Amino acid sequence: MEINKLIELVKERISREITLQKIDVEDKSFLHKSHINNSPNKFHIKITIISDELKSKKKIDTTKKIYKILENELKNYIHSIQLSIN
Numbered sequence: 001m002e003i004n005k006l007i008e009l010v011k012e013r014i015s016r017e018i019t020l021q022k023i024d025v026e027d028k029s030f031l032h033k034s035h036i037n038n039s040p041n042k043f044h045i046k047i048t049i050i051s052d053e054l055k056s057k058k059k060i061d062t063t064k065k066i067y068k069i070l071e072n073e074l075k076n077y078i079h080s081i082q083l084s085i086n
Contacts, residue, residue, distance in 0.1 A: 001077050003027045003043055010047065010070060017069050020051035028082065042079035050086050059085070 007025045026046040054062045062085055
């Protein structure tokens with residue numbers, strides 16, 4: 001999958017499941033190119049979310065929820081996620 005398609009898919013899936021004010025997804029794969037386990041078919045992304053719904057929950061619960069939403073993408077296209085929830 002191409003990175004821009006993945007970014008749009010991630011935004012769409014999260015937006016469908018969580019009430020949010022803003023979401024931003026960035027490709028951070030370039031930071032990990034020298035890592036031993038780096039794969040050109042899997043991406044490192046940073047997801048920044050502004051959500052009153054998530055802000056009221058524990059960080060571990062919000063992380064689990066997002067990982068559950070992106071379960072398929074994590075198996076197939078995402079190597080690593082950096083989450084920022086505000």
